[in-house]
Amino acid sequence: MKTNKKQILKDGQFGFLLILPSLLLLAMIVIFPVIHVCILSFMNDAGGKFVWIGFRNYKSILFDDPKFWAYFLNSIKYVVFGIGSAFIVGLIVALSLNTITRFKGISRTIALWAWAVPPVIASLMWKWLLNDTNGALNYLLMQAGILKNPVPWLSLPTGTMLILSQVHAWTSIPFIMVILLAGLQTIPADLYEVASIDGAGSLQKFKIITFPLLRPSILTSVMISAIFAFRTFDIVFTLTGGGPGESTEMLVTYVYNMAFVFVRLGYAAALSVLMVIISMLMVFLFVTIIPTKDLS
Amino acid sequence: MKIRLNRAKTRSKAAAVIVLIVYFVFNLFPIYWIFVTSLKTDAEVYTPQPTFIPKHPTLENYKTIYTTRPYMRYTTNTILIAIGSTMSCIAFGAIAAYGFSRFKFAGNKGLRYIFLASRVFPPISLIIPIFMMIGWLKLYDTIIAQIIVNTYMWLPFFIWINISFFDTIPKEIDQAAQIDGCTRMQSFFRIAFPLALPGIAASSIITFLGTWNEFLYNLILGPTPRAKNLSVGASDFIADMFVSWNQMAAGAIIACIPAFIFVIFFQRYIVTGLTSGSVKG
Numbered sequence: 001m002k003t004n005k006k007q008i009l010k011d012g013q014f015g016f017l018l019i020l021p022s023l024l025l026l027a028m029i030v031i032f033p034v035i036h037v038c039i040l041s042f043m044n045d046a047g048g049k050f051v052w053i054g055f056r057n058y059k060s061i062l063f064d065d066p067k068f069w070a071y072f073l074n075s076i077k078y079v080v081f082g083i084g085s086a087f088i089v090g091l092i093v094a095l096s097l098n099t100i101t102r103f104k105g106i107s108r109t110i111a112l113w114a115w116a117v118p119p120v121i122a123s124l125m126w127k128w129l130l131n132d133t134n135g136a137l138n139y140l141l142m143q144a145g146i147l148k149n150p151v152p153w154l155s156l157p158t159g160t161m162l163i164l165s166q167v168h169a170w171t172s173i174p175f176i177m178v179i180l181l182a183g184l185q186t187i188p189a190d191l192y193e194v195a196s197i198d199g200a201g202s203l204q205k206f207k208i209i210t211f212p213l214l215r216p217s218i219l220t221s222v223m224i225s226a227i228f229a230f231r232t233f234d235i236v237f238t239l240t241g242g243g244p245g246e247s248t249e250m251l252v253t254y255v256y257n258m259a260f261v262f263v264r265l266g267y268a269a270a271l272s273v274l275m276v277i278i279s280m281l282m283v284f285l286f287v288t289i290i291p292t293k294d295l296s
Numbered sequence: 297m298k299i300r301l302n303r304a305k306t307r308s309k310a311a312a313v314i315v316l317i318v319y320f321v322f323n324l325f326p327i328y329w330i331f332v333t334s335l336k337t338d339a340e341v342y343t344p345q346p347t348f349i350p351k352h353p354t355l356e357n358y359k360t361i362y363t364t365r366p367y368m369r370y371t372t373n374t375i376l377i378a379i380g381s382t383m384s385c386i387a388f389g390a391i392a393a394y395g396f397s398r399f400k401f402a403g404n405k406g407l408r409y410i411f412l413a414s415r416v417f418p419p420i421s422l423i424i425p426i427f428m429m430i431g432w433l434k435l436y437d438t439i440i441a442q443i444i445v446n447t448y449m450w451l452p453f454f455i456w457i458n459i460s461f462f463d464t465i466p467k468e469i470d471q472a473a474q475i476d477g478c479t480r481m482q483s484f485f486r487i488a489f490p491l492a493l494p495g496i497a498a499s500s501i502i503t504f505l506g507t508w509n510e511f512l513y514n515l516i517l518g519p520t521p522r523a524k525n526l527s528v529g530a531s532d533f534i535a536d537m538f539v540s541w542n543q544m545a546a547g548a549i550i551a552c553i554p555a556f557i558f559v560i561f562f563q564r565y566i567v568t569g570l571t572s573g574s575v576k577g
Binding site: 029032100110111116126128139202252269 | 304308309311312313315316319320322323324326327329330333341342343344345346388389391392394395396398399400401402404407410411414416417418419420421422423424425426427428429444445447448451452455480505508509511512515516526527528530531533534541544545548551552555556558559560563566567570571
């Protein structure tokens with residue numbers, strides 16, 4: 001009785017009231033900027049004044065700007081090479097962690113460790129390791145007799161992109177590993193025993209049992225880390241700064257340079273909108289691969 | 297038959313141990329290397345023959361960065377921004393997640409996806425309008441601006457994963473509380489919130505660390521020591537003409553400290569946060 005008297009609002013209205021503060025906040029710092037960036041993308045701001053120019057920014061980006069396509073390709077390379085190797089290593093480490101019987105807790109903590117390192121710091125660590133004159137990697141490789149002369153890892157004429165993406169991989173292995181390990185732990189052990197009795201080898205067991213049951217975890221972990229790799233700014237900005245030349249410039253650095261170095265805000269806004277569309281397409285691509293029942 | 301199975305098991309275990317040892321070296325060596333570099337003297341850093349254990353370990357680099365650079369300021373800024381953003385995510389996010397999880401209203405599902413979609417936007421794509429907005433609000437180069445942008449980046453994540461934590465708490469418990477005379481708000485604060493605390497803790501830790509590590513918006517919206525954080529502060533070293541690697545290393549270690557503490561003591565929460573965030577992501 002008492003409770004009903006106090007309830008002026010219906011349950012649904014009350015629920016909406018609870019999310020209202022977040023909604024207003026988000027409207028201010030996400031929805032409004034999204035609309036604003038879309039409007040800016042149709043404008044030209046040469047000479048400090050914004051003038052409406054319709055789709056001209058988009059037209060010049062897509063048809064007259066070879067840099068856009070080159071940097072887009074670099075972004076794709078970064079995502080594919082970086083997340084590709086992070087996934088392979090993450091899977092192998094997760095399988096190993098799931099196999100051992102002793103020191104499980106401590107092993108998991110150590111395997112997670114790199115996740116805790118801020119991305120910028122990871123990038124600076126590797127910048128120091130890969131340093132051409134005083135770096136540890138060159139020293140170790142020369143001691144081992146693999147290299148004769150120090151290699152300038154971060155200013156190679158080709159292949160710097162590959163090295164950059166591998167530094168990204170180092171930072172995202174732990175996340176993928178955690179998700180895959182959680183997935184592996186849901187697979188009942190009996191399945192493997194039955195398969196062993198039936199004479200299945202390790203590789204067969206992986207193919208018949210592990211891989212199909214792990215599929216949802218694989219797809220979600222790869223999707224999330226791919227989306228995050230695509231937007232990563234701090235690693236490329238500190239590790240190579242887009243260099244040598246323009247060989248590691250990507251869409252993120254292009255937006256940054258356009259907006260804050262060349263101060264062409266309209267053009268940069270159009271690039272931003274294209275980046276959102278590409279991110280959405282990436283999500284869409286993964287979601288269509290994942291059967292809907294796996295999502296819940 | 298049994299012996300053969302056991303032998304196969306031992307072999308795969310041995311392989312797993314070898315894989316893990318190799319991975320641990322690969323995982324930990326860069327961190328170890330930056331740590332020993334932070335303890336080295338200039339002479340020991342700039343030799344062609346690096347030492348793996350510092351010959352004359354010293355805390356001089358830490359002292360130098362705190363006395364010759366505004367590192368004290370960066371440290372307090374980072375702490376304030378991380379705590380402020382996490383608090384605002386808890387204040388806004390916990391009740392919103394509860395509202396989404398418990399009450400049916402028009403647009404419940406649609407709004408959930410709007411929140412989720414805002415996390416799909418690459419932060420760089422909103423940097424121009426947010427840069428302009430922060431300018432209009434006269435908040436450029438302030439800690440408040442940093443807290444606002446970090447809330448934008450983490451609130452959707454926070455709400456999204458806490459919806460699933462509230463979903464696991466049976467509705468009957470808060471209904472029972474309401475029959476006992478609690479208002480809906482009281483039943484949230486006294487019953488649901490404490491029960492959801494492990495989930496709130498997990499998402500708060502991830503939000504805290506994510507904010508602590510933020511780089512792009514701090515670089516652009518906080519160009520002077522007034523609002524600069526440790527991530528951007530550490531990257532300043534490589535912009536110098538002569539890069540002081542051992543001082544940079546000391547700055548890097550300082551920036552890593554909270555995350556290392558969390559990984560050691562709250563690993564379970566981090567794993568919960570990461571997995572539940574992605575299962576429904």
